[in-house]
Amino acid sequence: MKVAVMGAGAVGCYYGGMLARAGHEVVLVGRAQHVDAFNKAGLRLQAQGFDETISVKAGTDAAIAAGADLVLFCVKSTDTETAGAQLRQHLRPDTLVLTLQNGTDNADRLRGVIPQPVAAAVVYVATEMAGPGHVKHHGRGELVIEPSARSEDVAQALVAAGVPTEISDNVRGALWVKLILNCAYNALSAITQLPYGKIVQGQGVADVIRNLVTECRAVASAEGVTLPGDVDAAVRLIAETMPTQYSSTAQDLARGKASEIDHLNGFIVRRGQALGIATPVNLTMHTLVKLVEQKKEPSPN
Structure with missing residues (x-):
């Protein structure tokens, strides 16, 4: 070809x-x-x-x-x-x-x-x-x-x-599972500039990821999406199989580029608002990444 x-x-x-x-x-x-x-x-x-x-x-x-x-x-x-x-x-x-x-x-x-x-x-x-x-x-x-x-x-x-x-x-469902994985990890990796393996070792991170995933599942259900496979296992597998990987969002921010966060956690927030589903943890992740994107000068620290 x-x-x-x-x-x-x-x-x-x-x-x-x-x-x-x-x-x-x-x-x-x-x-x-x-x-x-x-x-x-x-x-x-x-x-x-x-x-x-x-x-x-x-x-x-x-x-x-x-x-x-x-x-x-x-x-x-x-x-x-x-x-x-x-x-x-x-x-x-x-x-x-x-x-x-x-x-x-x-x-x-x-x-x-x-x-x-x-x-x-x-x-x-x-x-x-x-x-x-x-x-x-x-x-x-x-x-x-x-x-x-x-x-x-x-x-x-x-x-x-x-x-x-x-x-x-069921590629639609598979795309939603991938979206959930991105929502679980991308913003955390971007904000901390840490790879997946180190992120999951952080205090309280497991609870944050669980809450992100729960919100995403609720939106997917309201959208009528059938999620294939074991989503929770897929979330765990990311850190296990890609421990040294930084998210694409983290790589974008490290290079001073705009990220796709509006199409990840931001998408969940918008669909949640349209469907009457609260998504406060996804909103927080989206807001923090947008703030980092807006930074003009590097931190003195």
């Missing part, structure tokens, strides 16, 4: 890198500093079982995605519509656009912008951009994707590339 990664950050580079390593043609659309590094030296994929530099093409313009069979859509939730509009004119009518994003509504929002088929994916991977053109993989990597005309072929290609992938009829 020709695979285009729209939003070549840590997640997109990991999955794009795995597909390129398996022999697929991969092009990356990203920020200039990374694009320059990709084109000069390739993509360095430092995984748990290997450390390789992979040849890829990259650009800052979505035009490089022309002719793609598959697009891994990995931009921040705040950029979904803008990035979709940039892609639209360059894709074939049958190009599958797979959304590998946080939040529960990105696929629906993208369908309102582009005519190409869109399928949602739930991502469980711990990665970071360790430098220009360098993605570091800390753990996991499985995908759960929505059924579509092309999903079976894409899933087979991903599995062959070393990416555990399943197709689920």
Whole structure:
């Protein structure tokens, strides 16, 4: 396949890198500093079982995605519509656009912008951009994707590339479970600038996480969402399987970037308000992260 990664950050580079390593043609659309590094030296994929530099093409313009069979859509939730509009004119009518994003509504929002088929994916991977053109993989990597005309072929290609992938009829529920996990950990990691393994050792943290999850469950239930699996076990598993990982929100704040918190805890707060469900702990997490985002000067401490 020709695979285009729209939003070549840590997640997109990991999955794009795995597909390129398996022999697929991969092009990356990203920020200039990374694009320059990709084109000069390739993509360095430092995984748990290997450390390789992979040849890829990259650009800052979505035009490089022309002719793609598959697009891994990995931009921040705040950029979904803008990035979709940039892609639209360059894709074939049958190009599958797979959304590998946080939040529960990105696929629906993208369908309102582009005519190409869109399928949602739930991502469980711990990665970071360790430098220009360098993605570091800390753990996991499985995908759960929505059924579509092309999903079976894409899933087979991903599995062959070393990416555990399943197709689920309840991707909505799986996206909500991922949202709950993000609401449980992302803000805490961002505010403290600590990885998951250290967060859960903090005094009172277990109670805070339990309250965050309880509020999210209440909103999901009111939305009519069926949550698959054991949510409480999934919450515990995050810290156990990704103890050294910092949340994407923590990474954004550390770099002075706006985060996706409005689409995580902020989303729960908005839906709770609309449904008449109190979400005070999620509101607190959302408020604190927004305050950190607004800081102009570093703390004297």
